[in-house]
Amino acid sequence: METAFRGGAPKTDRTRSTFVFGNVFFHLHSVRTHRWSLRWATTWGLGMATFAAFVITLVTGILLMFYYKPFPDVAYQSIKDIHFVVPTGRFMRNIHRWAGNVMVVTVILHMARAFYTAAYRKPREFNWLMGMALLVVTLGLSFTGYLLPWDQLAYWAITIGANIAASPQEVTNALGITQHFDPGGLQRLILLGSDTVGPEALIRFYLLHVMILPLVLALIVAVHFWRIRKDGGLARPVDADQRVGPITGTYPVFTEQPKKTYQLAAIVRGKTAAVGKGPEATVPSMPHLFYGELAVLMLTTLICVALALLSDAPLKELANPMVPENPAKAPWYFLGLQELVSFSAFMGGIGIPTIVLLGLGLIPYLDRETEGTGEWFGGPGGKKLAMRSLLVGFGASLAIESFVIHFGWLREWFPHIPQLVITAINPGTLLTLAYGAYSVWCVKKYSSTRAGAMALFTCFLCGFIVLTVIGTYFRGPNWVFYWSPSQWPGH
Amino acid sequence: MPSPWNASCSARIGGPMSETQKTGRSRLDPEPVSRRDVLGLMSLWAAGSALLFGLVGMLRLPKAAVLSSPSKRFRVTLPATLAAGEAFTPPGRNVAVYRDEQGVYAISRVCTHLGCIVKPTEEGFECPCHGSRYDHDGTVTKGPAPRALPWLEVKEQAGTLYVDEGSNVASGTRLKV
Numbered sequence A: 001m002e003t004a005f006r007g008g009a010p011k012t013d014r015t016r017s018t019f020v021f022g023n024v025f026f027h028l029h030s031v032r033t034h035r036w037s038l039r040w041a042t043t044w045g046l047g048m049a050t051f052a053a054f055v056i057t058l059v060t061g062i063l064l065m066f067y068y069k070p071f072p073d074v075a076y077q078s079i080k081d082i083h084f085v086v087p088t089g090r091f092m093r094n095i096h097r098w099a100g101n102v103m104v105v106t107v108i109l110h111m112a113r114a115f116y117t118a119a120y121r122k123p124r125e126f127n128w129l130m131g132m133a134l135l136v137v138t139l140g141l142s143f144t145g146y147l148l149p150w151d152q153l154a155y156w157a158i159t160i161g162a163n164i165a166a167s168p169q170e171v172t173n174a175l176g177i178t179q180h181f182d183p184g185g186l187q188r189l190i191l192l193g194s195d196t197v198g199p200e201a202l203i204r205f206y207l208l209h210v211m212i213l214p215l216v217l218a219l220i221v222a223v224h225f226w227r228i229r230k231d232g233g234l235a236r237p238v239d240a241d242q243r244v245g246p247i248t249g250t251y252p253v254f255t256e257q258p259k260k261t262y263q264l265a266a267i268v269r270g271k272t273a274a275v276g277k278g279p280e281a282t283v284p285s286m287p288h289l290f291y292g293e294l295a296v297l298m299l300t301t302l303i304c305v306a307l308a309l310l311s312d313a314p315l316k317e318l319a320n321p322m323v324p325e326n327p328a329k330a331p332w333y334f335l336g337l338q339e340l341v342s343f344s345a346f347m348g349g350i351g352i353p354t355i356v357l358l359g360l361g362l363i364p365y366l367d368r369e370t371e372g373t374g375e376w377f378g379g380p381g382g383k384k385l386a387m388r389s390l391l392v393g394f395g396a397s398l399a400i401e402s403f404v405i406h407f408g409w410l411r412e413w414f415p416h417i418p419q420l421v422i423t424a425i426n427p428g429t430l431l432t433l434a435y436g437a438y439s440v441w442c443v444k445k446y447s448s449t450r451a452g453a454m455a456l457f458t459c460f461l462c463g464f465i466v467l468t469v470i471g472t473y474f475r476g477p478n479w480v481f482y483w484s485p486s487q488w489p490g491h
Numbered sequence B: 001m002p003s004p005w006n007a008s009c010s011a012r013i014g015g016p017m018s019e020t021q022k023t024g025r026s027r028l029d030p031e032p033v034s035r036r037d038v039l040g041l042m043s044l045w046a047a048g049s050a051l052l053f054g055l056v057g058m059l060r061l062p063k064a065a066v067l068s069s070p071s072k073r074f075r076v077t078l079p080a081t082l083a084a085g086e087a088f089t090p091p092g093r094n095v096a097v098y099r100d101e102q103g104v105y106a107i108s109r110v111c112t113h114l115g116c117i118v119k120p121t122e123e124g125f126e127c128p129c130h131g132s133r134y135d136h137d138g139t140v141t142k143g144p145a146p147r148a149l150p151w152l153e154v155k156e157q158a159g160t161l162y163v164d165e166g167s168n169v170a171s172g173t174r175l176k177v
């Protein structure tokens, strides 16, 4: 037991420090942590929870690979084996699926947390971009994951996904240039490895799911964590020291001016790290930070295990290329997209997501303000602005959805309207425009880009929620609106 | 040009080139590069570009030269009782075949929106995935589908009917039988 801690159990601050930087895993942390970062309200542990969920999916995923076989029909049978025959197989599959879902939820919440505390600001812009990449890869992992069982959900998701990849053809066809320039067709061909959905496609998605995307994810996670260190830990307000109050207990205080500088060693700019500055409201990472992280890890595991025991991962009938399910629905995190895609494949599946990602990526470069960094809803009018944006965000998306559901859209009024108009002007694009306009108005009104960013982010979050809820609960056979599934017509 | 090799570095320090001489030179009049450096850099560039070209070539790997897709032409035998305007779906094919007074015709049942399989109904066709609707002749009447359902080529050879899913014909084309 003692050797586990090579050098004995850390009892003094000094041995605790060596404990941290003498270990490759703990070395990711700094030796001391600011107490602001340790407050629950600073992060709610969301980043750590995401990481914990990733580790759980990684471990269970590797175990599932013992039995899963990536070939149509055989794949379906092997999932059945895992579910009904393999000891603990059902539990592993359930927890894999639930941890994946938890990861999607926490990664979105973690992003919202970073946004609302303005943690993306200088010098953390690059890490914000890394975080966005992690969101995209997480969704990619989820998507490729539910394709693998080769049941009805999987088959039609691949079909629809591949055709979304091909949807730039909606534009190239309308312009009549598809013969010469067909990026959509190429994307589809490369995804499917064939022009029909079959074994080639399954093995490609399998490779993406178990190899390419996890490696990419692990790489970006490493950069993401490393950047946290390099950017000076978590974002905190300038007066964080005063806010957390004086430190209690005895901690070493360095009061002497430094005798040497580290500049010569070309390691750090300026003289030295914390020497001569006092403790700066920091505490040793061991145990304070590590126990917090351990708690989040345990809580996440507990939640995943509980969910896995309560509810089984679904497995529908074997893929049938003749008959899609009615309604054919994606998992919840894509139902907002499915609702958008039901207006136009290209704008909903590629155009609007690209615009949203570009907008998110630009936020740190447009918002050069410093007021309110590290604080929830910091900046001009903070909470009030968020509340107002919430109203606008929900209002606009609900209004436009109820309009289409009630009155239909262009095609039904003008049957001969050109496709390009349908692609360009549909409820999805109008909603995006409305949100954009509102955010520009906020920039003007508060003469602050942060206000505009806050308005836009809140609106898009609301739009995502409204579209997802409508797609999940209010769409029935043929994607018709129903108040409840009990009103669905029988088959 | 700074050299990555220690040997030439130390050679320069101990060599005839002094500090003052070095600062006196401009970009247009650079210090001479030794033969060793030239050869070294050239081999680096050669190796680098070879790797790059190799990589670009490898990127072509995911796109197969021959696709493993099944044949798109198939034989149909229409049931004798098939009424005018009633759809017949050959087993295993996503095609609706019709017969009326003017002849036989086939319409693809693959939704032009995102590839779900549409269902023939009284009014035409309906798609379960995002609610596109089509007329009897495949024209879009509602929803996001960008194009009409394509009409497929029907041929007769030695008394048997063949439909080719891979070749489209103008809407309204019927084969007299």
Ligand code: FES
Pocket: B111, B112, B113, B114, B115, B116, B127, B128, B129, B130, B131, B132, B143, B144, B145
């Ligand atoms: S696939 Fe038919 S409406 Fe989307």
